[in-house]
Amino acid sequence: MVSLAEDVAIVAFEQTPSHAHFNDSEPAMIMPCVNSVIEQVGMDRHDIDFTIAGSCDYLSGMPFAFVMNIDAVGAWPPVYESHVEMDGAWALFEGFVRLQSGDIDTVLVSGSGKCSPGSYREGFSLQTDPYVHAPIGLDPRTQAGFQAQALIAAGKATERDFAEVVARSHANAKDNPYAQLSGDLSVDELLAEPYLQQPLRRLDCPPTSDGAAAMVIARADKARELCDNPVWIRAIDHRIDSHHPTLRDLTDSPSARIAADRVGLHDGPVDIAELTVTYSPEEIILRDALGLNGETSVNPSGGPLTGSPFMAVGLTRVIELARAIRNGDGGRGVAHASSGPALQQNLLCVLEGDG
Amino acid sequence: MAPRPCAVIGVGQTKYKRRRDDVTLDGLVREAALRALEDAGATFDDIDAIVIGKAPDALEGVMMPLLSLCDALGAIGKPIHRVHTAGSVGASTAISAVNLVESGMYDTVLTIAYEKQSEGNATWALSGGKSGGQGAGGTFAPWIRNYIARSQAPEHIGWMVAVKDRLNALKNPYAHLHLPDISIEKVRESPMLWDPLHFLESCPSSDGAAAVVLGNDDIAKKSGRPPAWVISHAKRTEFGQFPGRDTVRPQAGVECSEALYRKAGITNPREQIDCAELYVPFSWYEPMWLEGHLIAEEGEGWKMTDAGDTELGGSFPVNMSGGVLSSNPIGASGMIRCLEAANQVRGTAGEYQVPGAKISIGHAYGGAAQYYAMWMVSSELNPEF
Numbered sequence: 104m105v106s107l108a109e110d111v112a113i114v115a116f117e118q119t120p121s122h123a124h125f126n127d128s129e130p131a132m133i134m135p136c137v138n139s140v141i142e143q144v145g146m147d148r149h150d151i152d153f154t155i156a157g158s159c160d161y162l163s164g165m166p167f168a169f170v171m172n173i174d175a176v177g178a179w180p181p182v183y184e185s186h187v188e189m190d191g192a193w194a195l196f197e198g199f200v201r202l203q204s205g206d207i208d209t210v211l212v213s214g215s216g217k218c219s220p221g222s223y224r225e226g227f228s229l230q231t232d233p234y235v236h237a238p239i240g241l242d243p244r245t246q247a248g249f250q251a252q253a254l255i256a257a258g259k260a261t262e263r264d265f266a267e268v269v270a271r272s273h274a275n276a277k278d279n280p281y282a283q284l285s286g287d288l289s290v291d292e293l294l295a296e297p298y299l300q301q302p303l304r305r306l307d308c309p310p311t312s313d314g315a316a317a318m319v320i321a322r323a324d325k326a327r328e329l330c331d332n333p334v335w336i337r338a339i340d341h342r343i344d345s346h347h348p349t350l351r352d353l354t355d356s357p358s359a360r361i362a363a364d365r366v367g368l369h370d371g372p373v374d375i376a377e378l379t380v381t382y383s384p385e386e387i388i389l390r391d392a393l394g395l396n397g398e399t400s401v402n403p404s405g406g407p408l409t410g411s412p413f414m415a416v417g418l419t420r421v422i423e424l425a426r427a428i429r430n431g432d433g434g435r436g437v438a439h440a441s442s443g444p445a446l447q448q449n450l451l452c453v454l455e456g457d458g
Numbered sequence: 459m460a461p462r463p464c465a466v467i468g469v470g471q472t473k474y475k476r477r478r479d480d481v482t483l484d485g486l487v488r489e490a491a492l493r494a495l496e497d498a499g500a501t502f503d504d505i506d507a508i509v510i511g512k513a514p515d516a517l518e519g520v521m522m523p524l525l526s527l528c529d530a531l532g533a534i535g536k537p538i539h540r541v542h543t544a545g546s547v548g549a550s551t552a553i554s555a556v557n558l559v560e561s562g563m564y565d566t567v568l569t570i571a572y573e574k575q576s577e578g579n580a581t582w583a584l585s586g587g588k589s590g591g592q593g594a595g596g597t598f599a600p601w602i603r604n605y606i607a608r609s610q611a612p613e614h615i616g617w618m619v620a621v622k623d624r625l626n627a628l629k630n631p632y633a634h635l636h637l638p639d640i641s642i643e644k645v646r647e648s649p650m651l652w653d654p655l656h657f658l659e660s661c662p663s664s665d666g667a668a669a670v671v672l673g674n675d676d677i678a679k680k681s682g683r684p685p686a687w688v689i690s691h692a693k694r695t696e697f698g699q700f701p702g703r704d705t706v707r708p709q710a711g712v713e714c715s716e717a718l719y720r721k722a723g724i725t726n727p728r729e730q731i732d733c734a735e736l737y738v739p740f741s742w743y744e745p746m747w748l749e750g751h752l753i754a755e756e757g758e759g760w761k762m763t764d765a766g767d768t769e770l771g772g773s774f775p776v777n778m779s780g781g782v783l784s785s786n787p788i789g790a791s792g793m794i795r796c797l798e799a800a801n802q803v804r805g806t807a808g809e810y811q812v813p814g815a816k817i818s819i820g821h822a823y824g825g826a827a828q829y830y831a832m833w834m835v836s837s838e839l840n841p842e843f
Contacts, residue, residue, distance in 0.1 A: 108459040108562045160542075161521040166514035166583045167544060170825050173695060178828075181710035183717075184695040185550055188515065188522060188542040196539065197554060203561035204461035229521040234482060237520070341537050346526045361535055443525040448538075 105338065105365060108203045112326035112333030113454070115143035116318040116422040121283035121410025124219040125313035129163060133175035133215045136317035140211065144319050144329045148177050151319070152207035154184040155198050157191035157214040158414050161226050172215060190214055191316055191418030192440030192450050198320055199339050208325040215315035216414030223311060223413065230443060232346055244308060246348060246444040247382035248300040253353040255302060260387045262302050266293040268383040269306045269408060276405025281419075283310050283410035306408065307383040314412025316419045334425040334454050338366035341440075341450035348445060359392040359439070359449040366437070366453045373399045374433025377420040379441040380406045388446060389439065399436075403427060417441065421452050428456045461560035463839055465678035465685035466800040468498025468671035474634035474785035477576040478665035483518065484530035487572050490667035491531055494568065498671035499681055502532030505671075506564040511541040511551025511571040512789030513824075516587060518577040531570065545594075545737070545824025546693075547571065548792025549831035552670060552820075553691045556833070559672050566677050572667035573787035580663050580788065592652075595660055595740060597826060599652035601705040602742040606654065608706060609745070611760035613654065616741035617645040620659045620783060622769055623738070627780025629770075629809035634664045634785040659741035659783075666787035668794045675839070686800035686835040690722035698826035705827060707750045714830035715751040718819070722834050723843055727753045730843050731834075732815040733775040733802055735795035737822040739782045744768060748776070751821065751832070770810060778802065778810040792822025796833050803837040817841060 117139035119125070125132050133156075141148045154176050160168045169186050178184065187193045191214015198210035228242035254260040267290055276285035288306070296304045319329070326333040342358035342365075345351050363369075376399050380386040386401065395401065404423040407416050417440025424438040435455045442448040470493025472478070478486055487510070495501055508531055515521050524533075524540045531538065541551040548571040555569035585591020605611070624640040627633035640658070648657040678685040694717070696710035697703070715727070724730050736747045745759030753774065754762055762768055768776040777783070779798040782791050799820035801807040807815075821832045 105563050159522065160514050160516065165587045166516040167586055167825070169542065170544060170698065170828075173697065178695050178697050178710075179700060181694040181696040181713050183693055185541065185554065185693060186543050188540045193539050196537075197557070200561045200563060201557050203459075203563060204557065205459040206461060226521065229515075229519060230525050232526040233518070233520045236526075341539070342535055343525075343528050343533055343538055345529055345534055347529065350529075358535065442522065447525055448528075 109205055110323040110335060111199055111202050111320055112323065112335045113425050114319050114321050114326050114330040114333050115140040116425055118281055118316040118419050118422050119314045120281045121412055122313040123283060123310065125217060129215055129217050130172055130175040132313065133172055133213055133315040133317065136315050137175055137213060140317050140319045149180065151211045152183065152209050153198065153201055154182055154211040155186065155194040157187045157189050157194035158216060159188055161229065162216045162218055162413060164221050176211065190414050190416065190440050190442055192421060195418060195421060196339055196341060196450060199336055202320065202322050209319060209321045211317065211319055213315065213317040214415040214418035216412050217313040218311050218413055219313050243444045244300050248303050249348060250353045250445045251302050251384040254384050254387060257354045259354050260384060262294060263290060264387060265307050265383040266290040268386045269293055272402055272405050272408040275403050276409035279404050281410065282405045283312055285405060285409055303382060309381050309407050309411035312410050312412040314415045316415045316422055318422060332429055333457050334428050337453040337455050339452045340365035341448065343448040346447060353445055354388065356388050356392040356446050356449060359389060362449055362451040363393050366451045368437055368451065368453065369394060371435050373435065373437055375399065375403060375424055375427050375436030376401045377404060377424040378402055378406060378439040379417050379420055380408060381411060381441065383408060385446055403432065417450065424454050428454055434458055462562045463675040463687065464556050464559040464672055465687045466670055466835065467673045467678050467681045467683055467685055468494045468500065469797045469800060470494030470497060470669040471632045472666045473632055474664040474666035474787060476664065478574065483520065483523065483574055484527055486574060486665065487527055487570050487667045488530040490669040491568060491570055494669035494671045497683065499683060500566065500671060504566050505532065505536065505568045507536060507558050507567050508533045508538040509541060509551055509555040509558065509567065509569045510538065511547040512573055513545065513547055514583050516578065516583045517580060518574050543824060543831065544829050545788060546792055546822040546829040546831040547824065548790050548794065549796050549820060549822035549833065550693055552793050552796045553693060553831055553833060555672050556688050556691055559674050565674050567672045568669065569672065570667060570669040571790040571793035573789040574665045575663045575787060576665050595652040595655055598740055599655055602654060602740065605706045605742060605746050609757045609760055611745065614642065615745060615760045615763050616654060616659050617642045618763055619738065619741035619744045620645045623777050623781045623783040626770055626778055626810055627784035630779045633780040634662050655740050661739040661782045661786040664785050664787040666785065666790055668790045668797050670793065670797055684804040684806065686803045687839045689834050689836045689841065690718050691833040692717035693831045696828050698828045706746065708827050710828060711750040711823065711830050712752065714832055718832045718834055728774060731817050731819055733778060733812045734819045735779065735798045735821065736776055737782055737792060737795055738777060739786060741783065744776055775812050778807060778812060792831060795822055796820030800835050803835050
């Protein structure tokens with residue numbers, strides 16, 4: 104495990120509900136989250152030392168779309184600010200790293216994405232290698248289908264296992280006011296549904312979602328000054344696997360295994376895991392790669408199968424975990440974010456309560 | 459804790475040219491990365507994390523390209539993340555990589571920025587993905603006219619910068635434009651694109667990549683290569699439009715340089731800095747940034763250009779490598795400025811070396827002149843001023 108120069112805590116967080124369609128601009132979606140976290144810490148927004156956002160131009164269908172989003176954080180007088188073309192969880196990574204230098208105290212982190220105006224399957228197929236895969240339209244759902252089929256062929260999972268992930272996620276989401284989908288579904292009912300991308304059915308795949316999330320993180324002394332119940336970020340790490348599905352064992356996630364080792368995941372109890380399970384078979388792969396057993400509650404929020412605002416969804420996992428820890432549902436847990444097709448890139452963040 | 463000291467220990471560039479159709483995107487970034495590793499005396503095995511940057515994905519039509527480039531960059535099993543801050547991205551990517559080293563969490567970090575503009579239509583992308591856009595020159599020309607009106611600068615200043623940077627580029631084998639017969643007359647007679655900017659006062663559209671290997675103090679001392687210590691860095695952002703905004707000397711640019719100088723202990727930039735690589739995509743931005751980044755008093759920047767102070771051999775050389783006016787793979791251009799500033803203080807700038815340069819700055823700006831990223835490098839870890 105990497106030794107850290109500074110203890111860092113989450114002191115405020117906010118998310119939008121996962122919207123099937125948010126009928127306004129992306130900055131309008133982010134701004135209430137930013138306003139809320141600023142209000143929670145009781146700071147003037149100009150006293151925030153560093154601001155960093157995660158978003159993706161391609162979701163908005165416009166180069167420089169992220170420039171509009173600075174309207175939501177406020178950039179006058181000028182601010183010390185940056186942006187990653189990634190999920191907000193990687194903005195959190197960079198903010199966390201920045202605090203380790205010890206010369207600043209607070210970072211405002213956000214993530215946002217609006218999928219509803221476009222076809223995210225078409226958009227995301229442009230994530231693949233532009234010479235071999237993108238021209239044939241190899242989109243993430245197709246690759247998730249390959250992954251699911253590989254699990255079945257290897258004897259590691261069945262379609263019933265996938266349906267059980269879906270049923271539990273939707274049931275968990277009943278108590279989550281931010282979820283887009285929820286309800287009681289029987290595994291047999293789910294298995295009776297037609298295939299969407301064999302062996303995946305509609306609810307094995309995420310809904311189209313719009314959403315945003317924001318948080319303030321701070322160095323230890325400042326964190327205690329700003330809130331009574333900081334949630335400590337004990338470790339954060341991310342790793343990537345080969346882009347080419349034929350060069351990988353699709354039934355495993357070596358990058359998640361490395362990240363789990365680097366964050367010292369099992370150096371303490373793992374009460375809760377909020378995982379970016381965008382397609383139901385991914386939960387089975389991640390449980391195995393992260394070494395999670397029956398003692399860990401996986402996706403008590405319902406997870407991305409019940410609301411998946413890309414570019415905010417990973418940061419939202421961190422928020423859901425922080426909220427659960429604040430509520431006393433567990434003392435220590437892990438949040439996971441993912442990027443790329445078939446779980447190519449994985450980030451883990453270990454949180455602990457102030458106990 | 460104080461930030462861990464961080465130094466440039468290796469740099470790599472591709473040849474910049476109109477069209478690199480001999481390599482894929484993967485091949486392009488790998489070419490720069492391997493050269494930087496070779497310069498650092500390192501291999502991919504020595505790299506703890508990778509940070510990449512480029513301008514909008516729509517320039518090449520590849521969404522979140524770190525995913526497909528990670529194999530070529532030796533990133534498998536490692537952290538890799540992607541920065542995007544408009545035209546300033548090359549410099550802000552380098553600064554993000556410095557943050558990784560300064561955090562103490564990563565000892566050796568590889569950072570790469572690139573653009574392969576021949577694979578797309580830059581003016582379309584720079585116009586926010588709308589057809590019939592005015593492009594970057596159309597955005598900046600009115601502000602340049604405003605600068606000329608405010609400073610009473612004579613019209614030949616822009617032509618002088620265009621000639622000076624192209625003559626410097628003749629000494630740089632990586633530069634895109636090599637125009638040995640460039641002259642004031644040729645610049646003046648070239649077609650008017652956006653008044654007052656002539657064709658030869660504008661940057662080219664280039665393919666290319668630049669890479670830097672950064673190490674902490676232990677790594678830098680062990681490497682055996684001359685280090686360029688990153689003694690200060692700063693970034694600032696402001697809104698692109700609001701009533702009363704000063705578009706000639708934007709406040710974010712002023713505050714960015716103030717923060718940069720404060721951290722380094724610089725009190726007189728003109729005297730204490732030996733040379734600068736400033737992001738000058740259109741000729742007039744040289745005097746505008748000399749003023750906007752507090753190297754010259756307001757209204758005095760053009761006089762430095764006019765007096766030859768910014769020439770190689772002048773008292774404050776600017777864009778010794780030929781600058782953005784000679785090579786412009788957009789997303790990489792800011793990193794090239796940072797890299798060339800490092801070359802100067804490492805004494806590795808070849809024919810465009812400023813003799814005895816100890817302190818230099820790399821700079822980039824972007825968006826509607828609203829994003830700023832700057833770093834200061836030194837041949838010494840703790841220079842005295």
